[in-house]
Amino acid sequence: MADKTRFLDKDYTRRQFLKLSGKSLAGLALSSSMLSVMGVTAQAVAEGKVTTWAFPQGLLVVNADKCVGCQRCEINCTLTNDGCCSSYISRVKVTRNLYSSRNGNGLYTENNWVYFPDTCRQCADPACGNACPMGAIYAGEDGIRRVDAEKCVGCGACTQACPWHMPTVNPATKKSSKCVMCGACVEGCPSGALSIVLWDDVTAAAQQV
């Protein structure tokens, strides 16, 4: 919570959002202008329905309440990055939360209507990269961690090491892959459950009280 408490000051920066990537914003008191630019309500934040990721293009906002389970995020991810259509190897994951997820949510649980997309946190100290015996997971100048397909041997150590099991070894190519923050999932989301707020807009909202 220390990160979140400090976040209450008005210095909204990409660095601060990086610390929160993939974490629910519950517990944060966001200003009305910040709520507005993110397209969410204080209640949705308080209920833990809103999660953000710091992407180079802007702040990725996931509003679980708006996710309609269509899986178009996975479809657009794999058409863009893999030249095929798949759920399992998608870098954004919604199908594994759709049926009966390990969190007790999904269509076949008591919380039938709770399902949402999830993706790589781009951790500062990445368990996936640390676990890779081939040193195949590297951070580029943009800070995005990618898998070097030349080095990857498809051992799955990254999948096991990641607390959220985000990197996925493609059964066909035997290579791991993970989110490269391309934004295809956001572009194709038909409900706005996934959206990107440009950093300039985040900064502008932060400067308003």
Next chain:
Amino acid sequence: MSVLNGINGWAGTVLRVNLTTGSITREDTLPKYKDYIGGMGLGYKVIFDEVPLDTDPLSEASKVVFAVGPLTASGVPCSGRMNVSFLSCWSKGYSIIDAHMGGHIAHAFKYAGYDAMIVEGQSAAPVYIKIEDEKVSIEDASHVWGKGTFEANATLAKENGDEFDVVSIGQAGENLVPMSCMVTSFGNSGGGGVGALLGSKKVKALVVRGTGAVKVARPTEVRLLSNYMIKELVGGNNNHPVPTYPQSWAEYSATSANRWAGAPHIHWEKAPGGPISAGEQPVGQINVAAMRCNKGVFDFGEISTKYTVKVGGCSSCPVRCYTEYDMDPLADYDLPTHVSNTCMPIIKMAEWYPEGTKDFVDEGDAKMILGGAGARAADEYGVWCNYGNLYEDFNMAYTTGVLQDVIPEDEWNEIPWDLMKDGDPRWVYECYRRIAMKEGVFSDLGLGTYRLYEKWGMDDASKNVAGVNFYDFVHGKNFNIGHNGYPRHHGPENCWQAGTLYSMMYNRDCMVHHMINVTSNGAPFEAVNKRVMEHFFGEGCFDKQKAYTPINENKIKVAKWAFNGKQWHDSATLCNWMYPMTISPSKQREYIGDLDLDAKYMSAVVGEDYTREDIEFMSERISQLLRAMTAISFKLNLDSSNLRQDHDKVSDWVFDKEPDFKPFEEGTVKLDREDWEKSLDMFYEAMGWDKETGIPTRETLEKFGLADAADKLEELGLI
């Protein structure tokens, strides 16, 4: 999976599961089935080749074919459908029919690496079929046998793991009730009596996980075409192209209530994080497409928003036609409050309450709350409603006195009629429970209209207490399009001769939405609908509601386009509620849709050039096979040699309703008998069928490579 075998679009493998022997084998898809596309076409080819059409549908020799197509899970929007083909156990002639299922299981199945699964034989004990990529097994299902579909799905999902999807039958299927279905996701179902066929094989469920991928020839093109479709061609559910409520960007709003009910004042009130507004949804914006359809508002009015959590639907579809409700008032009756459904199973539940309903909390909420109870109950027990005929039959039998006449006094006195009279939601559970458990004469309703009318004498005015033939009964609630046991699925009531023609062509309700998506879409008649339809099909092809005109060549073109097009959609597979993209919501496009889009998708996914004409030819092959199989079944099972007389006979009420009007007068939707006979002549000619018998000629069948079907017809003396 296709990424391994190099095939684009198709997965490349057909799975065969024999429950008698336990053998599980695989065959290549394309050599035998490419001409039949997939889905419905593939299923019909399997049944034609492997199951004699006089086979008892519930016997060991009967087969059930689950199938998807080359576009399923290819990234193409609205490609989340699975088609299931089998012999009907309830409609006249006991011929070929389909169940059509949405949800998410079609994607899971395709990702697992299969285009189809042929289920044959019979198991001695309850089983479920488990598919995890190349690992396929027959598993013990004794612990879920006897359970409702929600519990069965939850149990099997939990046991198998969090990436498994499930579809199961309920008690209705287990007890071989003809009016039975299978249920997946949360209220997505496939009907047609498939529950009874699976029940006869002792198959409780299919459990699927697929970690593979569908190989796509031109993935960027598929993504760009999808974006183009969602931005410029898609409207609300049933592709209604104008918003119900005026929006600032829109030239038109709906002239009558339609299925694009999302608007700034329409909220998902029960979203856990507080109400979510549907906002405005301008053309050109992908990220608001899912907010357009608010089916709850269309079905029940704005009161529905009070209980709406979010909207749902099928894999890959940006238009969410299911509303996901949490209906608190049901908790007062110890009933589940979570409900997700769309269309018939939820909107017509008041038919189970022929003496009226009572509101629960708010004025006008009875239809919705009872609808929620009924949808949940039908899915729980796995009962199929035959597109509403189930409860229309109940309603008509009750109100005419037939029901009380046929049910023995002891049983009648034991039925809790007070629940019905009180408008209690537990009544509809009671109805479905009795049907699913085959309890008493009441449960005959589950036989389906054809067998029910025969058993209760409702097909003969001299054999029932009401003194009418219920097929022909001029009654506001009579949906029977003919005497075959199934209703119209948008026929004469709003799609004139065209809708009546294709409503007659199947062995269950037709499930064709080509026309209703235009006739009831809320767009202005002259400025949009008539102009665009005539752009595609020529002058005079399209009638105004309640102002029908005599049949003409261009109307026949429309009927044939719709009939063949439905076969394409259930084979590709694409959702026929959304496709084809006939009318666009875009003013810049002058509201003209894109009927070539399906061929563009097929070309981009498969990597071979397909034109609209290619697609229509392949689809017509399936139409011809359907017709030939229907003729064979009618001969073998009813000794009928004439489909025109014995299959395509339209009910009298279609011509005799609204006696104050003559046909073609403004204000009525009744048809004219002489014009109908002319319509059949013209349609048969357009299809290459004999005008006297309505059976395809050899020349027609050979044109589509169906010489084997012609041989069979000739062997039976039908051609």
